[in-house]
Amino acid sequence: MRMKTMTKTFFALGTVNKISISYREADEGKVMQAADLVKQMTESMDDRLSVFKAASEMSALNAQAGRGDVRISPDTLKILQASKEWSEITEGAFDITTQPLTKLWSIGESSRIPSPHEIRKAKKLIGYEDLVISGAGNGNGFGTAGLRRKGQSVDLGAIAKGHAADLAHDILSEHGIDEAIINFGGTVIISGRPKSIGIQDPGAPVGTPMGSITASNTAVVTSGSYEKYFIKDGRRYHHLIDPRTGEPAESGLASVTLIGPSAMELDALTTAVFVLGIQKGFSLVRERGLEGVFITDQGDVFLTDGIRGRFSFSDGRRVTDIRKQPQTAGA
Numbered sequence: 549m550r551m552k553t554m555t556k557t558f559f560a561l562g563t564v565n566k567i568s569i570s571y572r573e574a575d576e577g578k579v580m581q582a583a584d585l586v587k588q589m590t591e592s593m594d595d596r597l598s599v600f601k602a603a604s605e606m607s608a609l610n611a612q613a614g615r616g617d618v619r620i621s622p623d624t625l626k627i628l629q630a631s632k633e634w635s636e637i638t639e640g641a642f643d644i645t646t647q648p649l650t651k652l653w654s655i656g657e658s659s660r661i662p663s664p665h666e667i668r669k670a671k672k673l674i675g676y677e678d679l680v681i682s683g684a685g686n687g688n689g690f691g692t693a694g695l696r697r698k699g700q701s702v703d704l705g706a707i708a709k710g711h712a713a714d715l716a717h718d719i720l721s722e723h724g725i726d727e728a729i730i731n732f733g734g735t736v737i738i739s740g741r742p743k744s745i746g747i748q749d750p751g752a753p754v755g756t757p758m759g760s761i762t763a764s765n766t767a768v769v770t771s772g773s774y775e776k777y778f779i780k781d782g783r784r785y786h787h788l789i790d791p792r793t794g795e796p797a798e799s800g801l802a803s804v805t806l807i808g809p810s811a812m813e814l815d816a817l818t819t820a821v822f823v824l825g826i827q828k829g830f831s832l833v834r835e836r837g838l839e840g841v842f843i844t845d846q847g848d849v850f851l852t853d854g855i856r857g858r859f860s861f862s863d864g865r866r867v868t869d870i871r872k873q874p875q876t877a878g879a
């Protein structure tokens with residue numbers, strides 16, 4: 549039976565989303581239907597979650613900050629609950645209430661450095677403990693959520709793509725599709741035969757890989773300081789904010805790629821690990837049983853043990869030449 553491939557690309561969640569599917573000709577109808585469903589699901593998620601849409605659940609939640617709770621639909625409840633959990637697990641390195649800071653910096657649209665006063669003011673509003681969620685005790689899956697203080701706001705930018713990619717993967721599986729690549733703005737899920745995925749060289753133009761990993765039936769997610777940034781006086785101001793300093797994280801890392809079963813978990817964790825830096829990040833990743841590729845500002849590469857056999861450098865360097873663990877000396 550002849551195999552065909554199809555690619556569907558669409559814009560949602562502030563990024564380009566792409567699914568590529570290999571299938572037998574006879575399954576064409578089913579494949580097209582599944583691809584349409586993925587697009588619809590992602591667009592409806594954008595309608596519920598976007599802070600740029602006045603009618604979204606997130607806008608309602610943020611507008612009511614300090615006033616009261618709003619009703620939250622079942623899937624939004626899930627991502628909010630997960631976001632709060634990841635904020636707790638990472639002790640606020642990933643903090644779901646970072647929006648006052650991300651808005652202040654507006655990296656990608658603005659290249660203004662906010663004043664220390666503005667940063668202090670925005671930083672005071674950060675605190676995931678103030679997001680109070682009441683679960684789906686009523687049986688219909690709906691719940692409520694509220695932010696305790698006026699001016700606080702939630703931004704799902706660091707986690708929504710992961711959740712959407714997981715749901716897209718579920719839709720494809722339900723349609724019997726098992727050869728696919730889901731790529732939602734760098735949040736990737738690979739199904740079927742092993743495939744090679746390039747890992748961007750953080751110091752080179754976009755599209756230049758530093759190396760690649762071979763992966764199958766897993767999610768692969770990267771956060772890097774090369775995605776959105778401006779440079780001023782030799783410092784790179786990027787979109788991954790350290791909620792503790794109120795500034796773009798300067799942790800010594802230039803990118804973090806994580807490999808594991810849940811794209812949503814990896815999406816939250818790549819952001820957190822980037823903020824935490826290599827020492828703490830490396831232990832967190834190992835604790836959670838995940839694999840990862842860490843690239844420092846100096847271009848040094850560190851790999852977790854489980855990924856060493858599946859990583860190769862583009863320039864022919866050997867993996868056996870790189871140090872096994874980040875050095876503590878000088879840290």
Ligand code: ADP
Binds near residue numbers: 646650770771819
């Ligand atoms: P990208 O979306 O570029 O792939 P991430 O998944 O790491 O990268 O998400 C970055 C986005 O998450 C930022 O644009 C911002 O909206 C939000 N964000 C930045 N820093 C944090 C943080 N420390 N905790 C939670 N969200 C953050």
Ligand code: MG
Binds near residue numbers: 706815817
């Ligand atoms: Mg993320």
